Amino acid sequence: MSESTEGNVIEELSITRTPQSKAKQRRPFPGWLYALLFVVFDFAAVAILQWGVTMDSTRIELSSPLVGLGDMIAKMFTHANFVLILNMLLVGIVYLIVLMACNRFWVATPVVLALALIISVIEHFKVGIRYEAILPSDLSFLGSNTGNLMSFMPAGWQWAVLGAVAVFAVFVALFVVLDRIDGRHGRMIRTANPAMNAIVRLLLILCPGMLFGLYAMQVGTVGSWANAVSSALGDTPSMWDSVYDAQRNGPVVAFVRQLNPKVMDEPEDYSEETMQEVAARYRQAADAINETRSEYLDESTVVFVLSESFSDPSRVPGLELNQDAMPNVREIKENTTSGLMLSSGYGGGTANLEYMGLSGMSMANFDSSLTSPYQQLVPSQHWTPTVNQMWGAAENSIGFHPYEPSMYSRATNYEKFGFSHFYTLEGEDIIAHQDTIDDSPYVSDEATYRSALEEIESTDANQFIQIITMQNHMPYNDWYRDNDFTVESTDPSQPLGEDETESIETYAKGVSISDEATKDFLDELDQLDKPVTVVFYGDHLPGIYSTASEDDDNSLALHLTDYFIWSNQASAGSGAKNDDSDYTSPNFFIAQAAEHMNAKVSPFLAFLTQMHEHVSAMEPPVVNNIQGWDRIPEGQSIYLDADGDPMAESDMDEQTRQLLEDYLLIQYDVTAGSNYLRDTGFMDAPTR
Known part of the structure; x- marks a missing residue:
């Protein structure tokens, strides 16, 4: 090889290897x-x-x-x-x-x-x-x-x-x-x-x-x-x-956290055959009840009023107010079906009480991991039977809530429940009246009632109306300019703190304003020539009683709110008073309303009627602190008898135990099971 040729080869190799060398x-x-x-x-x-x-x-x-x-x-x-x-x-x-x-x-x-x-x-x-x-x-x-x-x-x-x-x-x-x-x-x-x-x-x-x-x-x-x-x-x-x-x-x-909440444990004997037996058992019970009743639920307008934090502050242990905060509601309660409602919440948990009232299901039956059915259960349910569906077409179910529709995912859930409109402060359905009182940021109960009353008056059709108020929601920051309520401790050795005093006095004034607004609302309904029944209840006590909550013996007192079921003069239930009404929980409301109205019932309402006769109220174990989301301590659920005394499961008779077992079966089938009851007519109330 010549010298020039060798040089060219070396140069070419040098050129071709340069990128590799750089790499x-x-x-x-x-x-x-x-x-x-x-x-x-x-x-x-x-x-x-x-x-x-x-x-x-x-x-x-x-x-x-x-x-x-x-x-x-x-x-x-x-x-x-x-x-x-x-x-x-x-x-x-x-x-x-x-x-x-x-x-x-x-x-x-x-x-x-x-x-x-x-x-x-x-x-x-x-x-x-x-x-x-x-x-x-x-x-x-x-x-x-x-x-x-x-x-x-x-x-x-x-x-x-x-x-x-x-x-x-x-x-x-x-x-x-x-x-x-x-x-x-x-x-x-x-x-x-x-x-x-x-x-x-x-x-x-x-x-x-x-x-x-x-x-x-x-x-x-x-x-x-x-x-x-x-x-x-x-x-x-x-x-x-x-x-x-x-x-x-x-x-x-x-x-x-919400991908796989535990809803309920499957009952041991859960099967299609078992659920058919349950359906037959309460179909027979419904037939027996309906023989003595002449009215139909869907031939009246029924209004559920969840009054935010409404309760009697004078019933809280250790407190003394200078005047009655709810004289009108107290008088209403004396003349109609009424009593005390056992609440699962204290200072919170509104949507859970709301869910129980609309579904007839009990939080006591759910696993403790299920802290909020509205977020953890309802969105994934294939079947969501609720009481409003007994009024037929969606146009007959209307909701009112003067606040954000997204709270507790209400807007999407109410659509799933079959409500045609859910009137709130935002979205497509804006609530008509949004007046507030003095320095309060929340829409007044009077304004909310006025919005609902206009809807009720606008049609001759019978409807199911759901109202969730906001006026008395926490916090309670001296909103009212002419507040003449004062509160003090009954124990001089435990005086109330300044913040607690201000909160209770503000809250008491709010209750008195709601008391007047509720009376006026019922007076307006009494003038209508169509039958209307109202189920009114406070969802929970406000979380402001820090002194009373320090005593564990006050747990039950801090979980009892006021409720009543009232019918106007055009209703067959006007002036009625159920015999078993002293204590209840919201899952029983629709069955109690049917009894108050002398209305025929579905097999499910027949079951709730019998369940309420044996257990007046039921909720998960309750606590004295504001409702949290790791929600309940260990222990037996709270069951109250007709006198408001706690019941021990070990002391229950065979029929009561059978009812509780059937409740677990029914609730599991509807919420977490195979929906065997769906096509049995179990939820269908009689119509004329």
Whole structure:
């Protein structure tokens, strides 16, 4: 070979090897750097998801102040609350699974961040439009309802989408650069043995996936390891407000917690054959009851009034007021079916009492993990029989609630219950009257009654009307300008504190205003020439009695509110008074109303009638502190007899035990079972 030829060959080899030489100069990122970047991008994904639920909540008086990423970081140091870490662990598991699936760090990371951006933008839209976080029930939109997603797009949605795309583009550009710098191009598992690579990656997909699945299956069950871990890291369920819950605990934790709540244990003898026997037993009971009754439920208008926190403050142990806060309701109670209602809540839990009144089901039968049926149960139920459905077409069921329709997911639940309209402060159905009193931020009871009365007067049709008031909702901050109520302790050694005194006096004035408004409402109904029956009840006591609540012996007293069932002069039930009315719980209201109205009953109402004759009231174990969402202590549910005395299950007769067992069967079938009763007519009240 000539010297010139040899030189040319060397030059060509030099040229062709230059890119490879440069590639070899790119050092692979060390393992510790990948670990650090994994944590950084995991945090970024959680931050993106948190943005989706972080918004100005000043329009929601009950929500706590804005809770964003900064708050989650701060409370790690101020309150040893590590819910941010819990969210990062859950997102990190998903991140690891994606990473092992593709085995490329610079591919998996943008995929995870893209998912976070998509979810966050959708969440942002839903919060903005409906003030509701993404719930497990929303997964139905991934099926046949996908087209309906466009209906949730707010005005100017394009800008949010473009912003998300721009953020993602920046991320992609960053990852392209890092991929070029990284000599291993993000390859995670790389050994000389391809089979070993596959086994390791498979294990790193299956093991974290199984852990995530087990956590999701059990975190909603009180007492489980997953629930204990969440609680230890700072998860504090706030399920009355899904947005605040997601802000406070992180959207991932708030969502996963609701994936698989434990509803009820399956009764041992549950089967289609057993349920057919139950249906036949109470069909026969209904026939016997109906022989003595001449009226029909759907031939009257029935109004359920859940009066927020309404109760008699003079009945609280250790208190003395200077005057009666509810003289009108007291007089009404003396002349109609009335008594005391055992409440499962104290200072909260409104929707649970509401659910029991509408469904006839009892919280005492549910597992303690089911803290809020409106969020954890109803959205996934295939069959939701409620009392309003006995009035036929949806146009005959109307709801009124002068507040946010998203609280407790009421708007979607009421639609599922078969209400044609649910009038609130926002949305398509705006409540007509929104007057407040003095400095109170809440719509008055008088205004709420006026909105409902106009609806009742506008038609000759018989309806089911649901009213949930807001006037007496906490807090109680000296709202009323001419408040002449005073309160003091009956025990000089235990004087009331300044804050407690102000709250009780403000609350007492609110009760007196509701007392007048309720009397006026009934007087207006009494002038109508169509039959109307009202079921009125307070949902729970306000959580302001800090002195009385310190004494565990006051538990029962702090869980008894006032109720009555009243009919106007055009009704067959006018002036009626049930013999077994002294004590009750809301699951019995519709059966009591039918008895008060002398109306025929369905097999289910026949069962409730018999159940109420043997157990006057029933609720889960009660506590003296404000209603929480790890809701009840261990122990027997509370059962009261006709005199209001607690009943022990061990002392119950055989018939009472049979009724309680049947209640478990019925409630399980409706809420968690196979709905064997659905096509038996069990819930159908007779019509003319």
